[in-house]
Amino acid sequence: MKHSLVYAQEQDAQDELGSYRKKFHIPKQENGALHTYLCGNSLGLQPKITKEYVQQELDDWANYGVEGHLNAKNPWLPYHEFLTDKMAKIVGAKPIEVVVMNTLSVNLHLLMATFYRPTKDRYKILIESDAFPSDRYAVESQLKFHGYPDGLLELKPRNSETLLRPEDIERKIETEGNEIALILIGCPNYYTGQVFNIKSIAELGHNKGCMVGIDLAHGAGNLKLELHDSNIDFAAWCTYKYLNSGPGSIGACFIHERHARSFDLPRFAGWWGHDKATRFGMRDEFSPITGAEGWQLSNPPILSLAAIKASLDIFDEVGMEKLHKKSIQLTGYLEYLLSFFLENEVEIITPKNPEERGCQLSLQLIRKEGKKVFEAITKRGVIADWREPNVIRIAPAPLYNSYQDVYHFVMILKEELDNTQ
Known part of the structure; x- marks a missing residue:
């Protein structure tokens, strides 16, 4: 099923660019787990070779x-x-x-x-x-x-x-x-x-x-x-x-x-x-x-x-051709999961046409206070971006983000929306 973790894992296993994720430093949480980093539209992650250069x-x-x-x-x-x-x-x-x-x-x-x-x-x-x-x-x-x-x-x-x-x-x-x-x-x-x-x-x-x-x-x-x-x-x-x-x-x-x-x-x-x-x-x-x-x-x-x-x-x-192809697929997967799990909770204000957007989706919450939910998902290890007055920006960068990153983000967002008054 496309909305399952197994599907995300299968897509990552088939991803021809998946190995490049290992070429970047992904920030860790205090408990040692990796952050779900979806903020490359604000600051990209550090390539491991940068220190050498x-x-x-x-x-x-x-x-x-x-x-x-x-x-x-x-x-x-x-x-x-x-x-x-x-x-x-x-x-x-x-x-x-x-x-x-x-x-x-x-x-x-x-x-x-x-x-x-x-x-x-x-x-x-x-x-x-x-x-x-x-x-x-x-x-x-x-x-x-x-x-x-x-x-x-x-x-x-x-x-x-x-x-x-x-x-x-x-x-x-x-x-x-x-x-x-x-x-x-x-x-x-x-x-x-x-x-x-x-x-x-x-x-x-x-x-x-x-x-x-x-x-x-x-x-x-x-x-x-x-x-x-x-x-x-x-x-x-x-x-x-x-x-x-x-x-x-x-x-x-x-x-x-x-x-x-x-x-x-x-x-x-x-x-x-x-x-x-x-x-x-x-x-x-x-x-x-x-x-x-x-x-x-x-x-x-x-x-x-x-x-x-x-x-x-x-x-x-890698080349921009391959990055662009994966970007369309990865952002499309994010859009699908948001629609499947949170259709009545989240509005995507970014265009639906892949030719009219990059990897970023800008989200507005329909019934909950956006800033409060953003702070909640941040505590859960999601690194995303808040922009006033009411937008959460999510950017799965194809060079180092995975389908599992996208899946985990949506699951965390869903849980916090369920828990937030």
Whole structure:
């Protein structure tokens, strides 16, 4: 029976990616049992090889000092380049379009410095009404900085609905696009888990003369992306969620190839974005590198890059095709169990169509107080994510989560719903 533990065990036994679970550290409870960890959408688990990768750089620092920039096993001077090809494959981009640098909100500001160019007639920025708070803060501060504090436009669901309808997005861009300088959308939306058709949004926006950017904090390493073909202008993402690079780790960004040689585009500059052949010539005139690398500012933190490299090597071994396939199956199993056992207790606000979501399901409780139940399942060893005002986010990451993880979570949730007043 599909709703039995035996079924979950059988699926795990047949899972071609099941062995990768052993390559990650899974947190333990005080009693020694493993946590049911379903929070990769907030912080991914640590690959066991990460310690080795970081230790290599610590050893080289100890042994070489500054000479490690050239003589380390993985020379620090070009270290970020070791990550480019693998990161580009994860997001469906060309290597020239991708660079690992800075952190997410920093990259969004740097990219808006280039791609948000307001005029008195075209100055608005379009976001989702429930965009991640940091995105909203970044956008609002850019608007104020440029002197357009009233320039925020929001995509809002219809009354009594939670998700955005594609036709409403199209209508908003069509009717107000002449005043929109930039469209900046989170994909998936962090709260609902809704995935948007970014290729369609890019086409709609470009037809109205808008620049289009995407925040992929919850998309990179989760969705099967084709950024180059989508034709968006830029994207930015963190690496500590589905990409398992460690808390607060360095992020990455995408700038479409058509902008690679647009050296007249305004940008904030730093020496690491300068032509590599003359970077150490200490020239006065800034000469940007072709492609996304030209938006770099400073030499990157090597220890953080080492942690990212460890995870990217695993992703490259597995491939996004297999991860995407398992993700659909694993999240579909979670959806099935919730429907089977808790149909009248839990509402899934994430889209039902697998093409309109990643691995995350956002749950709202129908008859019980969500925060109280969340605290109860946490005490039972479930590590998930609570988001105000009333959503429990569950994200079975296909790289290390199992069918049994999903089954145990649903059983614990069911028991606590039965016990909670």
